[in-house]
Amino acid sequence: xxxxxxxxxxxxxxxxxxxAVSAAAQTGPFQxxxxxxxxxxxxxxxxxxxxxxxxxxxxxxxxxxRGNCGVPTSxxxxxxxxxxxxxxxxxxxxxxxxGGARPxxxxxxxxxxxxALANGAIVGLSTNASDLSVFNSGxxxxxxxxxxxxxx
Amino acid sequence: xxxxRAWLRRIAVTCVLAAAFCLxxxxxxxxxxNDDVLAPLRGPAVARRILxxxxxxxxxxxxxxxxxxxxxWAPGGKVIVNDGKSVQYLDPPPxxxxxxxxxxxxxxxxxxxxxxxxxxIYGMVATRDGKFSxxxxxxxxxxxxxxxxxxxxxxxxxxxxxxxxxxxxxMTGKSFECGVERLPALPQVNKRILTExxxxxxPIVAQGITGTQSFAMTVEVETDDELxxxxxxxxxxxxxxxxxxxxxxxxxxxxxxxxxxxxxxxHVYSGGPGTDPWTASDIFNGLAELGxxxxxxxxxxxxxxxxxxxxxxxLSGVAWEGTIGEGDQASSVxxxxxxSGAYAWCGSIGDxxxxxxxxxxxxxxxxxxxxxxxxxxxxxxWPLEEYAHELGHNMAGHHTHCVAITSGEAAGTNxxxxxxxxMCHTGEIEQTPPSTACATGADFSSAPTEKGTIMSYCHNVxxxxxxxxxxxxxxxxxxxxxxxxxxxxRAAGPLAPFGGGFNIVTAVGSFxxxxxxxxxxxxxxSTGNTASVTTTNGGTPTFSWTITGxxxxxxxxxxxxxxxxxxxxxxxxxxxxxxxGTNGSGFPNGSVGITDTKTVTIVTCVAPGISTQPxxxxxxxxxxxxxSVGATGTPLNFQWFIxxxxxxxxxxxxxxxxxxxxxxxxxxxxxxxxxxxxGTVDSAAATVTVQPIAAASFFLLSPCRVLDxxxxxxxxxxxVMNLVVxxxxxxxxxxxxxxxxxxxxxxxxxxxxxxxxxxxxxxKPIVSTINYTAGRTLANNARLTIGVDGSxxxxxxxxxxxxxxxxxxxxxx
Numbered sequence: 001x002x003x004x005x006x007x008x009x010x011x012x013x014x015x016x017x018x019x020a021v022s023a024a025a026q027t028g029p030f031q032x033x034x035x036x037x038x039x040x041x042x043x044x045x046x047x048x049x050x051x052x053x054x055x056x057x058x059x060x061x062x063x064x065x066r067g068n069c070g071v072p073t074s075x076x077x078x079x080x081x082x083x084x085x086x087x088x089x090x091x092x093x094x095x096x097x098x099g100g101a102r103p104x105x106x107x108x109x110x111x112x113x114x115x116a117l118a119n120g121a122i123v124g125l126s127t128n129a130s131d132l133s134v135f136n137s138g139x140x141x142x143x144x145x146x147x148x149x150x151x152x
Numbered sequence: 153x154x155x156x157r158a159w160l161r162r163i164a165v166t167c168v169l170a171a172a173f174c175l176x177x178x179x180x181x182x183x184x185x186n187d188d189v190l191a192p193l194r195g196p197a198v199a200r201r202i203l204x205x206x207x208x209x210x211x212x213x214x215x216x217x218x219x220x221x222x223x224x225w226a227p228g229g230k231v232i233v234n235d236g237k238s239v240q241y242l243d244p245p246p247x248x249x250x251x252x253x254x255x256x257x258x259x260x261x262x263x264x265x266x267x268x269x270x271x272x273i274y275g276m277v278a279t280r281d282g283k284f285s286x287x288x289x290x291x292x293x294x295x296x297x298x299x300x301x302x303x304x305x306x307x308x309x310x311x312x313x314x315x316x317x318x319x320x321x322x323m324t325g326k327s328f329e330c331g332v333e334r335l336p337a338l339p340q341v342n343k344r345i346l347t348e349x350x351x352x353x354x355p356i357v358a359q360g361i362t363g364t365q366s367f368a369m370t371v372e373v374e375t376d377d378e379l380x381x382x383x384x385x386x387x388x389x390x391x392x393x394x395x396x397x398x399x400x401x402x403x404x405x406x407x408x409x410x411x412x413x414x415x416x417x418x419h420v421y422s423g424g425p426g427t428d429p430w431t432a433s434d435i436f437n438g439l440a441e442l443g444x445x446x447x448x449x450x451x452x453x454x455x456x457x458x459x460x461x462x463x464x465x466x467l468s469g470v471a472w473e474g475t476i477g478e479g480d481q482a483s484s485v486x487x488x489x490x491x492s493g494a495y496a497w498c499g500s501i502g503d504x505x506x507x508x509x510x511x512x513x514x515x516x517x518x519x520x521x522x523x524x525x526x527x528x529x530x531x532x533x534w535p536l537e538e539y540a541h542e543l544g545h546n547m548a549g550h551h552t553h554c555v556a557i558t559s560g561e562a563a564g565t566n567x568x569x570x571x572x573x574x575m576c577h578t579g580e581i582e583q584t585p586p587s588t589a590c591a592t593g594a595d596f597s598s599a600p601t602e603k604g605t606i607m608s609y610c611h612n613v614x615x616x617x618x619x620x621x622x623x624x625x626x627x628x629x630x631x632x633x634x635x636x637x638x639x640x641x642r643a644a645g646p647l648a649p650f651g652g653g654f655n656i657v658t659a660v661g662s663f664x665x666x667x668x669x670x671x672x673x674x675x676x677x678s679t680g681n682t683a684s685v686t687t688t689n690g691g692t693p694t695f696s697w698t699i700t701g702x703x704x705x706x707x708x709x710x711x712x713x714x715x716x717x718x719x720x721x722x723x724x725x726x727x728x729x730x731x732x733g734t735n736g737s738g739f740p741n742g743s744v745g746i747t748d749t750k751t752v753t754i755v756t757c758v759a760p761g762i763s764t765q766p767x768x769x770x771x772x773x774x775x776x777x778x779x780s781v782g783a784t785g786t787p788l789n790f791q792w793f794i795x796x797x798x799x800x801x802x803x804x805x806x807x808x809x810x811x812x813x814x815x816x817x818x819x820x821x822x823x824x825x826x827x828x829x830x831g832t833v834d835s836a837a838a839t840v841t842v843q844p845i846a847a848a849s850f851f852l853l854s855p856c857r858v859l860d861x862x863x864x865x866x867x868x869x870x871x872v873m874n875l876v877v878x879x880x881x882x883x884x885x886x887x888x889x890x891x892x893x894x895x896x897x898x899x900x901x902x903x904x905x906x907x908x909x910x911x912x913x914x915x916k917p918i919v920s921t922i923n924y925t926a927g928r929t930l931a932n933n934a935r936l937t938i939g940v941d942g943s944x945x946x947x948x949x950x951x952x953x954x955x956x957x958x959x960x961x962x963x964x965x
Contacts (some may be wrong), residue, residue: 031847032964034889036775037908037919061882070774070845079889079935083920115902116923120933146919148935149889149964 030076030151038069040080041145054086055136055143062098062130065147075150077124078132081106082145085116089139097126098133112139122151183208185273185286185310193250193266193273197818202250208312209254209279217262219252221407226370226414231391236423245269245391251403254279256443259624261407263400267392273310274396276536277621283533287313346897368455370416371543373398374442375423376430378463379501387420394461396419396500401540404606406624413543416455430462435470438462439497440490443472447491457494457546459539466499466765469538471545497544501535537623540606544625605829668750670723679705684712684726685748693729700724701754759831760785766824766838769911770940772888773845776815783810783826783834785901790824797823797837813915843940848888848964856881859946859958862897866953867905867946874912877960878942887938887963895931895957896924903950907936910943920949935964 041063045051050063065080066073082093092106108119123133134143188206195202200223206214224247231242246268254260257279263277266284274284288308318692373394383389395415402413421428429445432438442460446453475494482491605625681702687693695711697704701723706714717723726749764782771777781790792807793800804812806823814822823837858881867873878885896905907921908914922932936944948954 032850032889032935033845033847034935034964035845036772036937037906037917038923039773039917039919060922081919081921081932081934083923085923115925116904116920118904118920118923118932120935122935144920146921148937 011108027076030082032079032149032151033075034149035070035147038147039144040065040069040071040147041143043142043144044085051128054140055134057138058136060102060133060135061143062128063134063145064130065125065132065145069147071147071150072152075125075152077121077122077151078147079122079149079151080145080147081118081120082143083116083118084108084110084114085138085144087112087114087141090140091136091138093141093143094135095121095123095138096133096135097124098130099126100129102133102135110141127140183312183958185312190273190310193264194271207254207277209277209282209284215257215279216255217252218255219250219262219264222249222251222399222402222412224249224395224402224414225585226416229414229416229418231387231418231420233387233420233422234427236421236427242387244395246390247392247395249399251399251406253407260621261400261403263396263403265392265396265399272308274392275312276396276533277312278399278533282314283623284312285315285533287311291871369411369416369547370454371398371448372446372453372455372458373415373418373422373836374430374458375418376428376460376462376464377423377425379461380420380422380427381425382463385422387422390420393501397461397535397539400536401543401635403544404540404623404625404728411547430460432464432743433464435468435497435499437465438464438466438499439470439472439495441495443491443493443495447493455494457496457543458803459543460495460497461501461535461539462497462499463501464499468500469496469498469542471496471542475546494546496539496546498538498542501538533623534716537606540623544607659816662793666748668727670725670750670752679716680714681717681752682712682714682924683725683727683750683752685729686711687729696728698726700726717752717754720754720756723754725750725752754830756786757828757830758784758786760788760826760828760833762826762833762835765836766822767913768841769913770841770843771914772843772909772937772940773817773910774815775909775939776813777840777911777918778810778813778913778915779822779824779838779840780811780913781824781826783833785826785828785830787828789827791827792822794820794822794826795837796821797834799823800825814840815915816842817840841940846888849964850891850964851884852962853882853960856960857957858883858892858960859956861955861957867948867956869948869950869954871948871951871958872912872916873946874910874943874946875946875958876910876941877936877938877958881960883960883963884965885942887942887965888965889935889937890960891933891935891962891964893931893933893959893961895928895929895959896922897955897957899924899926899928899950899954900952901926903948903954905954905956906945906947907934908945908947909937910939910945911941912943912945914939914945916945916947933961 041050043052043054043061047053050068053060065071065078065081067076071078082095084093087110090111092109094102094105095107096103096105107123108117110117123132132145136143153317156318185208189204192202192204202839204217204219207217225244229244231244233240233242241246248266248268250262250264250266252262254262254277260277260279261280262275262277264273266273272288273286277284288310300911338722375390375394379393380390383393398413398415405411430438430441432441438460442458446458472492472495475492482489515867524882604625604807607625634743666686668683668685671681685695697713699715701721702715702717704713704715711727711729713725715723715725728748747826762781763784764780766779766781769777769779779792783790789812790808790810792804792812794802794804804814807824812822814820819839819841821837821839824835826833826835836955858877859875861867861873865873877883877890878887883890894905894907902923904920904923906916906919909919921934921936922930924930938944946956948956
């Protein structure tokens with residue numbers, strides 16, 4: 001039952017990625033590069049590009065993945081684990097390459113009763129300095145992104 | 153040159169305490185001592201400190217006297233009795249000795265002794281206002297009491313009798329004999345002394361009189377048959393007299409000079425006239441006879457000084473000055489050929505009026521009864537002052553009144569200073585520039601300006617009935633204290649190491665010892681450890697070693713020893729070096745010792761060995777890894793290095809444990825040196841190979857469960873499980889990542905799991921793969937980076953073991 005649910009989420013996420021980029025010229029195929037697991041974003045840290053503050057209600061943050069955690073600037077997509085904690089209400093996050101319109105997808109859904117919750121994802125990266133956008137639907141929530149590889 | 157200077161110092165011979173004649177005994181103030189005083193003195197032997205209340209020192213009141221018990225006899229001291237036919241060695245009489253001060257009077261001293269056999273009490277108390285001695289009168293006399301050796305102390309009443317100080321004789325018409333007091337320039341002498349320091353830079357001689365160090369000197373006490381006769385032909389009487397004098401002298405020396413005076417042997421001649429070897433009839437020949445006798449017969453006898461307490465009616469004494477610690481040597485002064493040294497000759501100890509006028513106590517007396525254990529009567533302080541005075545000369549104290557430094561100064565010119573300690577007559581008043589060398593008899597006609605000290609003649613300056621002397625070398629409160637500091641040599645070192653010698657380093661010049669060298673740490677119980685000590689600056693010292701925490705196995709009397717350490721802890725090595733005086737006579741009193749101590753820490757030590765070599769490992773770029781070594785031995789010290797084994801060029805800072813975390817950016821070789829005081833061993837090198845990140849394609853697999861801990865051990869609480877994934881479920885060897893779904897099964901508590909690449913010793917990164925709450929089975933998908941060895945690590949960050957599933961969907965290669 002659980003496996004089935006997760007599989008759907010994976011498929012849903014990949015579909016979202018494909019949907020987000022479908023408006024642009026499709027690229028690829030890409031090769032995968034595994035990197036040692038590395039925490040690239042943690043909004044519990046002091047305020048910075050990839051740190052705090054906590055994400056607010058109906059808000060968007062743009063993070064810089066390329067150039068960190070061994071992900072080169074030539075990377076086109078990243079394999080990561082999205083973890084939320086400290087949520088104040090039921091909400092969801094959307095991750096997509098920054099600079100484009102926010103796609104109608106969700107990457108992780110959660111409630112305030114979850115102390116912490118994670119989901120794996122593959123998300124495209126734009127060529128902007130801040131290459132990955134995160135949208136929080138409602139309430140406040142901390143976002144943690146751990147990279148395990150990239151595509152290029 | 154040296155001989156000449158030494159000879160000059162010995163010119164400082166004469167210090168005649170002239171008591172020209174005796175005055176009739178004046179009426180004395182007498183107070184009976186009650187049990188407030190007697191009972192504490194006779195109290196239990198455990199009372200090392202006692203307080204005497206209600207001591208009747210004053211006409212309209214009493215005083216309190218605080219006393220501490222002390223020793224007057226040196227260990228092993230004897231009463232050596234020669235009756236002309238044989239020599240007996242008697243143990244000292246069982247006496248207890250107390251010294252102290254009158255409360256509120258820093259110039260005072262108080263001395264008491266208690267005869268442990270008879271209960272008899274002796275004592276002397278001097279205050280700023282007067283001097284007192286303990287006298288006794290027997291209540292009832294029986295025939296057996298006619299023998300003075302049968303006295304019982306509790307048959308007596310005891311009185312405190314005030315001295316009228318009639319011993320302070322006039323010197324009208326006499327001079328201070330400046331002409332013969334040609335002394336070396338003592339300020340210069342003392343300056344030389346004061347600048348001598350030990351290896352640590354601390355003065356080793358000439359301590360200030362206000363210093364806290366205390367010293368000890370041992371005196372050999374000689375008497376003659378005249379004194380024996382004056383003491384009622386009683387061995388116990390003369391022994392008690394001499395011992396009490398030494399005790400009172402020691403009390404004063406301790407108070408003023410921080411020096412204890414103890415007597416080694418007391419020589420008594422009991423066979424009547426002619427029993428003793430002392431034939432001289434004047435003070436100079438008496439001193440020469442004493443010096444020659446001891447040089448001939450007792451050169452090896454360890455002592456600081458030899459004091460002759462004579463019963464001959466010379467009314468004066470004489471001593472060599474500044475000779476304690478120098479040993480004796482031939483000299484010729486005033487046409488007397490003799491051996492100078494630490495010799496002092498005190499005459500008239502037993503022949504002054506009032507001291508021994510009665511050989512048997514008067515049964516009817518209620519006051520002024522004679523007690524043979526202490527000089528009594530009006531002159532009772534004369535023997536004490538004479539003893540203290542002449543011994544003070546041995547200690548290099550010279551007269552504190554007018555003193556000529558050189559013959560030219562004696563002629564009245566070129567005094568370096570006229571800041572005399574004493575100002576008991578007008579001739580001593582400071583004059584700037586100096587113009588008067590010495591007082592003459594004419595100066596004594598006027599009233600003195602102040603009392604003199606023990607080292608002065610001021611007590612001989614008579615002016616009416618005014619007391620003229622004090623039993624003091626000077627008090628710290630006096631303006632001229634610094635001068636007094638310069639006057640009296642200080643003795644360095646305790647008594648014990650020198651067997652009775654008086655350790656004045658000036659006698660042998662500079663003598664320093666370097667620090668003992670020894671192994672800083674040694675193997676417990678091993679033999680062959682060595683320590684050595686070296687001295688510098690001349691002479692051929694002898695050495696003495698002691699060791700605590702180990703055993704000396706050879707060569708204890710040289711400057712180097714071999715020792716075996718104890719099992720653990722510290723070994724304390726103590727070396728004492730002795731060197732004889734510069735005169736080279738081998739006279740023990742001239743020896744000086746310097747002691748140095750070193751503590752060696754004993755380490756229980758087993759040579760190190762390597763049981764497990766650090767292992768080479770390959771890791772992905774950006775991955776830290778822990779290298780470890782297994783080692784045997786005790787104790788173990790580690791130091792990790794970069795490079796080939798044995799190459800110590802590049803140590804890793806702080807890497808001093810059995811394992812080290814490294815995160816090389818490129819392939820690097822490491823090794824570790826394991827060492828302790830017993831040995832050193834180097835590990836083999838271990839290479840951390842850094843694998844570049846390789847491009848990989850995705851290979852799809854049929855879903856496959858590669859881990860299910862429900863059939864085996866769970867992931868341990870707060871622990872790591874290493875899992876090889878390549879070769880399982882179709883994951884190809886060389887895969888760099890695996891696409892998985894991970895599931896936590898009914899976790900007992902909330903927690904998280906971190907999945908990271910192998911090998912097992914890879915340093916865990918601060919990331920998470922799945923977070924979960926208690927009781928909720930939950931899944932997540934992930935791409936797990938695989939270690940170079942094909943494994944992943946599963947870390948369970950929770951306090952309980954965790955059941956965990958990993959399902960593979962594909963891999964990247």
